[in-house]
Amino acid sequence: MIKNKRYIYIIIFTLLLIITHIIVHTYARIGILSETSIQFFIDTVIHKNIEYSQDYIRNHVPESSPRFQGHWLRLIKHYISLPLDGGYGSHKLALLAALILTDKNGGPILEMGCGYHSTNFLHQIAVNEQKRFVLSTDTDYEWILKFKTNMSSTLHQFRFINLISEWNGIGNDRSRWSIVLIDHKPGERRVLDIIRLVNITDILIVHDTETNQYGYERGLFLYPYKYHYTYLSTGTDIASKSNATLLQNIKHLLELTISMKIPK
Ligand SMILES: *[C@@H]1O[C@H](CO)[C@@H](O)[C@H](O)[C@H]1NC(C)=O
Ligand SMILES: *[C@@H]1O[C@H](CO)[C@@H](O)[C@H](O)[C@H]1NC(C)=O
Ligand SMILES: *[C@@H]1O[C@H](CO)[C@@H](O)[C@H](O)[C@H]1NC(C)=O
Numbered sequence: 001m002i003k004n005k006r007y008i009y010i011i012i013f014t015l016l017l018i019i020t021h022i023i024v025h026t027y028a029r030i031g032i033l034s035e036t037s038i039q040f041f042i043d044t045v046i047h048k049n050i051e052y053s054q055d056y057i058r059n060h061v062p063e064s065s066p067r068f069q070g071h072w073l074r075l076i077k078h079y080i081s082l083p084l085d086g087g088y089g090s091h092k093l094a095l096l097a098a099l100i101l102t103d104k105n106g107g108p109i110l111e112m113g114c115g116y117h118s119t120n121f122l123h124q125i126a127v128n129e130q131k132r133f134v135l136s137t138d139t140d141y142e143w144i145l146k147f148k149t150n151m152s153s154t155l156h157q158f159r160f161i162n163l164i165s166e167w168n169g170i171g172n173d174r175s176r177w178s179i180v181l182i183d184h185k186p187g188e189r190r191v192l193d194i195i196r197l198v199n200i201t202d203i204l205i206v207h208d209t210e211t212n213q214y215g216y217e218r219g220l221f222l223y224p225y226k227y228h229y230t231y232l233s234t235g236t237d238i239a240s241k242s243n244a245t246l247l248q249n250i251k252h253l254l255e256l257t258i259s260m261k262i263p264k
Contacts, residue, residue: 050074050075050078053071053072053074053075053078054075054100054103056068056071057071057072057075057100057101057253058100058101058103061101061249061252061253062248062249062252064252064256069256069260072253072256072257072260073260073262075096075100076093076096076257076262079092079096079121079124079125080092080093080096082262082263083263083264084232084257084262084263084264085117085232089117090207090229090232090233090234090235090236091117091118091181091183091205091207091234091236092117092118092121093229093236093253093254093257094205094229094236094238094250094254095118095121095122095179095181095205096121096125097249097250097253097254098179098203098205098238098246098250099122099125099126099130099179101246101249101250101253102178102179102202102203102246103130104130104131104132106130106132106178106179106202107132107133107176107177107178107202108132108133108134108135108174108176108177108178109122109126109132109133109134109135109177109178109179109180109181110134110135110137110170110171110177110179110180110181110197110201111134111135111136111137111181111183112137112167112170112180112181112182112183112184112193113137113138113181113182113183113184113185113207114136114137114138114140114143114144114147114158115183118181118183119136119147119151122134122136122156122181123151123156127151127153127155127156131155132155132178133155133156133157134155134156134157135157135158135159135170135171136156136157136158136159137158137159137160137161137170137184138158138160138161138184138185139160139161139162139164139184139185139186140185141160141162144158144159144160161184164186164189167184167189167192167193168196170193171193171196171197171200174200175200176200176201176202177197177200177201177202178202178203179201179202179203179204179205180197180201180203180204180205181205181207182194182204182205182206182207183206183207183208187213187214188214190206190214190216190219191214191215191216191218191219192219194206194216194219194220194222195218195219195222198219198222198223198241199241201240201241202240202242202243202246203238203239203240203243203246203247203250204223204237204238204239204240205236205237205238206220206236206237206238206239207234207236208234208235209228209235209236209237210230210233210234210235211235216237220237220239222241223239223240223241224240224241224244225239225240225241225243225244225247225248226238226239226240226247227239227247227250227251227254229254231254231257231258231264232264238250238251238254
């Protein structure tokens with residue numbers, strides 16, 4: 001009887017070794033730390049839900065342990081398809097890190113400039129999962145209509161900007177925004193809104209920062225805590241005036257994507 005049990009354990013152990021070996025090899029080929037993969041494998045094999053990984057990240061940031069990296073990798077794979085899209089979706093990682101670290105109690109989100117990458121993403125995580133308010137805005141009526149038709153609710157509102165001057169009023173109806181995404185048109189407006197929203201924004205995420213064409217520096221200098229993320233071909237900056245720790249923690253998660261060599 002006892003002997004039989006022992007055989008079963010040996011078989012299970014051998015199987016685990018083989019599976020681990022296959023997984024580690026697959027990941028090694030695409031350049032992710034094998035240690036991370038082992039931990040990732042162990043965590044997923046015990047069937048923890050995705051909230052478990054979110055909690056783990058929130059409770060352990062800014063660790064860098066293989067387990068921490070495994071959970072971060074698991075979240076990236078769950079919410080963003082790999083390889084990462086180096087161009088259009090480069091702000092997704094910053095958004096994901098900010099959404100997870102600010103959580104349900106983080107407050108509302110302002111999206112300036114809609115897009116398949118950000119609007120759908122915010123709808124899925126911020127609205128559906130975290131039950132946070134999102135205001136999505138854009139100067140393209142067709143674009144707004146497309147998203148509004150299937151996503152509009154009391155939690156997710158859409159605003160069409162007809163005249164450029166209307167941007168001046170966007171965001172003024174709330175005393176604070178947890179996250180503000182800057183990705184709107186016309187390009188000259190971006191720095192004006194970065195300056196305008198400085199005192200009511202916890203975390204600012206700015207897209208397309210690989211070029212000087214938007215003159216972002218004129219606004220970003222008002223934010224004492226910043227990080228310039230250049231892992232992907234399109235640059236993304238995160239900035240905060242009020243929350244050094246939060247900025248530091250988002251930066252930590254983004255830097256891990258570089259050291260972990262997340263496929264791009
Ligand atoms: C910074 O952000 C975190 C996460 O949302 C929050 O828990 C913390 O209270 C904030 N700190 C300050 C000083 O606002
Ligand atoms: C809503 O429509 C957009 C654009 O057509 C599409 O990409 C998205 O998947 C849809 N989302 C939902 C929740 O149906
Ligand atoms: C933000 O706060 C600073 C310091 O209180 C102030 O000088 C500045 O005018 C404010 N900016 C805006 C756009 O309200």
